[in-house]
Amino acid sequence: MSNxxxxxxxxxxxxxxxxxxxxxxxxxxxxxxxxxxxxxxxFFNYLAAAKDMTTLSVExxxxxxxxxxxxxxxxxxxxxxxxxxxxxxRKDKTLDLLLSSRLDKGHIIAGKFVSLFMVLSIFVSVxxxxxxxxxxxxxxxxxxxxSGLLGLLLTASCYIVAGLFFSSLTDNxxxxxxxxxxxxxxxxxxxxxxxxxxxxxxxxxxxxxxxLFHFEQFASGLIPTYSFVYYxxxxxxxxxxxxxxxxxxxx
Amino acid sequence: MYVFFxxxxxxxxxxxxxxWLTLTEYLQFNMIYSTVIALGFVAYVWFFREKFxxxxxxxxxxxxxxxxxxxxxxxxxxxxxxxxxxxxxxxxDFSGRHIHSLxxxxxxxxxxxxxxxxxxxxxxxxxxxxxxxxxxxxxxxxNDLSFEFFQxxxxxxxxxxxxxxxxxxxxxxxxxxxxxxxxxxxVDFARSFKKLMNAKRIVIGFSSNHNEASLKSKxxxxxxxxxxxxxxxxxxxxxVDLRSNQFxxxxxxxxSLFVWGPKVDFTKEELSSLDELITEGKNVIVALDPxxxxxxxxxxxxxxKNYGVFIQNSFVIDKYSFVNGSNGxxxxxxxxxxxxxxxxxxxxxxxxxxxxxxxxxxxxRELDGKIEIEPLLASSQxxxxxxxxxxxxxxxxxxxYNSTEDFAGPVTLSALVxxxxxxxxxxxxxxKLVENNYSKFMNNFDFLLKNVEHLSYxxxxxxxxxxxxxxxxxxxxxxxxxxxxxxxxxVFPLIGLLTAYFTYRIRLKS
Numbered sequence: 001m002s003n004x005x006x007x008x009x010x011x012x013x014x015x016x017x018x019x020x021x022x023x024x025x026x027x028x029x030x031x032x033x034x035x036x037x038x039x040x041x042x043f044f045n046y047l048a049a050a051k052d053m054t055t056l057s058v059e060x061x062x063x064x065x066x067x068x069x070x071x072x073x074x075x076x077x078x079x080x081x082x083x084x085x086x087x088x089x090r091k092d093k094t095l096d097l098l099l100s101s102r103l104d105k106g107h108i109i110a111g112k113f114v115s116l117f118m119v120l121s122i123f124v125s126v127x128x129x130x131x132x133x134x135x136x137x138x139x140x141x142x143x144x145x146x147s148g149l150l151g152l153l154l155t156a157s158c159y160i161v162a163g164l165f166f167s168s169l170t171d172n173x174x175x176x177x178x179x180x181x182x183x184x185x186x187x188x189x190x191x192x193x194x195x196x197x198x199x200x201x202x203x204x205x206x207x208x209x210x211x212l213f214h215f216e217q218f219a220s221g222l223i224p225t226y227s228f229v230y231y232x233x234x235x236x237x238x239x240x241x242x243x244x245x246x247x248x249x250x251x
Numbered sequence: 252m253y254v255f256f257x258x259x260x261x262x263x264x265x266x267x268x269x270x271w272l273t274l275t276e277y278l279q280f281n282m283i284y285s286t287v288i289a290l291g292f293v294a295y296v297w298f299f300r301e302k303f304x305x306x307x308x309x310x311x312x313x314x315x316x317x318x319x320x321x322x323x324x325x326x327x328x329x330x331x332x333x334x335x336x337x338x339x340x341x342x343x344d345f346s347g348r349h350i351h352s353l354x355x356x357x358x359x360x361x362x363x364x365x366x367x368x369x370x371x372x373x374x375x376x377x378x379x380x381x382x383x384x385x386x387x388x389x390x391x392x393x394n395d396l397s398f399e400f401f402q403x404x405x406x407x408x409x410x411x412x413x414x415x416x417x418x419x420x421x422x423x424x425x426x427x428x429x430x431x432x433x434x435x436x437x438v439d440f441a442r443s444f445k446k447l448m449n450a451k452r453i454v455i456g457f458s459s460n461h462n463e464a465s466l467k468s469k470x471x472x473x474x475x476x477x478x479x480x481x482x483x484x485x486x487x488x489x490x491v492d493l494r495s496n497q498f499x500x501x502x503x504x505x506x507s508l509f510v511w512g513p514k515v516d517f518t519k520e521e522l523s524s525l526d527e528l529i530t531e532g533k534n535v536i537v538a539l540d541p542x543x544x545x546x547x548x549x550x551x552x553x554x555x556k557n558y559g560v561f562i563q564n565s566f567v568i569d570k571y572s573f574v575n576g577s578n579g580x581x582x583x584x585x586x587x588x589x590x591x592x593x594x595x596x597x598x599x600x601x602x603x604x605x606x607x608x609x610x611x612x613x614x615x616r617e618l619d620g621k622i623e624i625e626p627l628l629a630s631s632q633x634x635x636x637x638x639x640x641x642x643x644x645x646x647x648x649x650x651x652y653n654s655t656e657d658f659a660g661p662v663t664l665s666a667l668v669x670x671x672x673x674x675x676x677x678x679x680x681x682x683k684l685v686e687n688n689y690s691k692f693m694n695n696f697d698f699l700l701k702n703v704e705h706l707s708y709x710x711x712x713x714x715x716x717x718x719x720x721x722x723x724x725x726x727x728x729x730x731x732x733x734x735x736x737x738x739x740x741x742v743f744p745l746i747g748l749l750t751a752y753f754t755y756r757i758r759l760k761s
Contacts, residue, residue, distance in 0.1 A: 026755035033747030040739025047735055059346070129743070133735055143345035200379055200400075202272050207380075208337065221346030229336035233329040240325055244318055 010103065014111030019118050022081070028119075031077070036126055038073065042066055043130045058134060059144045059221070067148040067219045070127060071212075074120075074156045075188070079180035081119065082163025083173040085112045086246075090171035105246045109164065109239055116160045124153050144221040151218020154231045155211050159184055161238040168245040188212050253299040260295055264288050275376075276405070357437050358392050364425070364444055367395035371422040373403055373410070378419060385435070423447060453707045455481065456491035456505040461513030461548075464686060466490075472683075474511070476690035480700055486707065493521040502527070506707045507534040512682030516548045525554065529674040534706040538682035541566050541606035543642050558668045558676050559613045559622045563638060565606045567662055567680065568650045571635030574601050579650060582636065584664065588626040596701060597694045600628060605681035607638040607662035621671040628698075629661040636660030667702075677702055 022028055043066055050061035089095035098108060131145045159180075166179040190210035194203045207213045211234070214227040267284050274281065296303065306312055344351040353361075370389075372382050379400050386398045401409055403418065413422050417433040423440075425447040432439050445452065457466060466478035466488060481488055491501055491508060508528055510517075517525075525535050537555065539548060539562045546552070546564045555561055569582035583599045607630075613619040630636035638658035644650050652659070668676040684695040 024754065024758070026751040026758065029747050029751030029754055033744040033751065036747055037740060037744040040743060044732075044736050044739050048732060126743070130735075130739065133738060136731070147345040195377070200275070200376070202275075203380065208333070220351070221344060222351040223343040223345065225339075225341045226333065226336035229333050233333055237325060237329055241322065244321070248314070 007107070010107050011110050011114065014103070014107055015114035015118070018112055018115030022115065022119055023122075032122070032126075035073070035077070035123060039066070039070060039127060039130075042069055047134075057141075058139055059141055062134075063131065063145060063148055064219050066130070067127070067152055068216075071152055071155055071215055071219075074123070074152070074159060075181075075184050077123075078116075078120070078156060078159040079163045079166075079177040079184070081116055082160055082167050082180065083177040084167070085116070085164050086167040086242075087171050087173045087176045091173075099246065105243050108246070109242050112164060113157075113160060113239070116164075117157060120153065120156050120160065124149055124156070127152070147221050147223055148219045150223075151215045154218070154227075155215040158211050158231065158234045158238075161235050161242070162187075165238045165242045165245065168242050253295075253302050256295055256299075260288065260291050263291070353388050353392060354437055357441055360441050360444060361389065361393040361396070364393065364448060366426060367397065368393065368444065369424040370396065370398040371401060371409065371424065372398060373401045373406065373415060373422065374419040376400075376402060382421075382435075389440070452487055453506055454487045454489060454504045455703070455707065456489055456501060456508040458493060458508060458510045458513065459490035460492045460494065461510075461515040461517065463511050463513050464682065469687065471686065471688040473687045474685065476687050477685045477696065477699070480696060481703070486703075493524045494518070498524060502531070502533075505533060507536060507703065510535065510537045510551070512538055512540050513551065514547050517551045517554070519550075522550065522554045526557070529558075529670055529676060531674070532672075533674045534677065535674070536677040536679075536703070536706070537562070538679040539606060540682050541604060541680070543645050555676070555678065556611050557616060558618065558670065559611055559616075559624055560608055560666055560668055560676070560678055561611050562608050562678055562680060563606055563640070563658070565638040565640050565658065565662075566642075566645050566650075567602070567605050567607050567630050567636065567664060568639050568652075569630045569636040569660070571631035572599070574603075577603075578648070579636075580604055580645075582630050582664065584628045584630070588629050588663070597697050600694050600698045601684065601692070602628075602664050602681045603683045603689075605664055605679075607658060607664060607680050608666045608678050609658065609663065618670060621673075623669045623671075625667040625669065626663045627665040627667055627702075629663050632661055633659045636662065638662045665698075675706055677706065 043062065046062040046066055047058075050058060086095060089098060099105070128145070128149060131139060131142070162183055163176075163180045166183065167173075167176045169179070170176050187210055190206045191212045194206035194210065194213075208226075208230070211230075214230055217224060217227060267281070267288050270277070270284060271281050342351060370386065372379075372386070374382060382398075382400070386396075390396050390398070403410060403415075409415070409422070413420075413429060413431050415422075415431060419433070419435075421432040421435065423430045423432060423443045425444070428447050430443045430447055432443055442452075457463070464472055464474050466474045469475050478488055489501060489505065491498060491505070502524075505528075508525070510525070528535055537551070539552065541564050552562050552564070566580065567582055568579045570579045572583045572585050573579045574581040574583055581601055581603050582605065583601045585599050587596060587598070608626075610624055613622065634652065637652045637660050639645060639650055639652075640656045640658070641653065664681070665677070665679045668678070670676070679699075683689075685699050689695055
């Protein structure tokens with residue numbers, strides 16, 4: 001029990017240090033402002049367009065496309081955040097110091113993941129403000145909003161964990177970000193391959209492997225239990241790969 | 252040489268992936284092809300083993316193979332976990348209109364179908380996924396429901412057998428009987444299941460020869476929206492001419508008859524036909540609008556007196572609860588009569604220019620003691636509402652309560668008369684409340700559709716729900732849009748930029 005407690009204490013220390021190092025930079029607030037501007041502009045446009053389409057509900061005409069677009073925005077933002085996680089440490093030769101400290105690799109990976117997840121939560125919580133504004137006009141379908149936000153949070157967590165893995169492979173931040181982009185786009189586009197194949201089983205597998213398929217379901221208000229298993233598997237698998245990648249530096 | 256063969260084998264392997272994805276029907280070919288490729292790789296490695304020695308004896312290769320094998324093992328375990336989760340899925344539907352779930356009536360219907368149902372889906376392969384989602388929903392409610400997919404070009408025999416011409420169709424088979432579906436809504440499936448079970452379809456008549464509003468008209472004053480709601484609930488609508496000979500045949504089929512805002516009066520024979528319907532246990536739904544000029548339907552109004560009620564040619568004024576801008580002529584009913592909860596109605600309901608319904612003394616009448624009157628909706632309490640009998644006040648738009656001629660509120664706007672061992676009579680003081688103009692105001696439709704549902708279906712009958720919009724469109728006014736604009740696009744990003752500036756200043760100082 002005390003092991004778990006000390007493990008969690010260390011995790012808290014590392015993640016908080018990482019989190020502070022991100023959010024105390026002016027650049028973070030500039031990026032957040034740009035993000036708010038973009039999401040606010042999209043929200044306003046969807047709302048202005050939906051105002052006249054009285055046969056559609058706000059969920060389908062405003063929030064669903066908004067979350068879809070924000071998911072795409074995260075796909076661009078997150079590799080930029082994750083690229084420096086290990087690559088910078090490798091480049092500055094601090095990674096070996098970190099690995100030779102009393103921290104285990106699990107701490108380092110989980111700490112970096114949790115700190116980025118907290119940053120991501122700030123971005124996602126911005127999106128929760130918009131339905132709050134609409135609630136003054138009678139909007140009350142919070143379950144679908146929360147389902148969409150949860151989908152966004154889980155999908156973006158996958159981006160983080162994949163980004164961390166690619167960051168652990170190279171000391172070049174640009175290459176790390178590029179590899180993340182290529183991989184994430186590939187995963188996203190799997191759903192289109194699924195639509196083009198005639199093989200039913202292959203189509204189902206490809207569709208299942210694409211996080212866009214799972215995200216779309218969350219955004220439409222459907223939460224299937226297998227999506228949680230998928231996200232957990234994705235996070236677990238890439239955390240393992242990152243762990244393995246760091247382990248290779250031990251020798 | 253070994254590079255050349257390596258490239259050849261790799262290209263063949265990539266082509267094999269393509270054949271698995273595209274030539275799905277040639278299973279045997281794909282399997283043989285894959286086996287040949289696999290054997291080719293084994294032979295390749297065997298023949299060039301000396302060339303590969305330095306490679307597979309290196310530390311790099313050992314590390315790589317170790318990492319590769321452990322990753323594969325983990326991927327297999329995770330894949331198996333995902334497969335189990337996919338096969339034993341539980342869905343939680345948080346969408347506003349429950350678009351991902353079967354309607355409760357469909358679930359009820361499926362539970363009432365004894366024995367297995369087989370669905371043969373004949374469709375091009377690219378549409379399989381869309382069908383599969385719905386089929387799995389059906390199957391989750393009925394375990395012995397099975398489905399199979401067929402491509403039209405591979406099964407011409409099926410097309411011929413069921414005389415299918417559509418690109419996509421589903422053959423529903425139940426106890427050796429078949430039904431072909433070419434459209435695939437909940438109602439289509441339910442209708443098919445009911446048809447194969449020999450379940451009776453509800454038929455509602457619509458009196459059509461007294462200048463009533465048209466069920467087919469898309470105009471603002473038409474009733475097309477209302478007709479579509481009834482059709483979507485698998486209710487068949489038939490126009491009825493009470494004077495025609497066909498009426499005697501139709502009479503047996505219909506469960507209710509709508510007399511909806513007639514502008515021409517009914518003859519004695521037609522009124523007798525209405526009596527016949529009620530005597531035979533059918534229902535008559537009468538909606539009469541008030542008229543400032545001469546009353547067009549005095550005989551029909553008088554006929555209702557036989558059932559203990561009378562639709563006055565009055566105008567209900569409600570100064571307490573009314574639609575904004577109507578000056579009280581469009582009462583907005585906030586709650587049901589006496590605070591009762593009939594059929595879980597959604598309130599408020601509005602009645603544009605409505606007359607009121609009053610009870611009459613039944614003494615000496617045929618049905619004395621055999622009727623039960625149930626007021627459904629009424630206007631506000633006295634002194635806020637009354638039924639205006641002076642039509643001049645309506646013309647001059649100056650409404651004043653006059654205790655000598657007007658009826659004091661609350662006045663009844665809708666009432667149900669149940670006749671002992673016979674049918675029912677539903678009365679409304681207005682027929683406009685469900686015209687196309689008001690199709691966005693679902694509460695009015697909800698009120699009438701639930702009444703129709705209540706009257707038309709017996710408890711044992713399999714019914715379909717009235718398709719109501721659960722999440723109505725939201726109206727955002729200009730001020731709110733401006734608020735959204737300034738908050739989302741100016742205020743929030745500005746706060747972020749100011750914080751960035753102050754953070755920069757603090758860091759600069761420190």
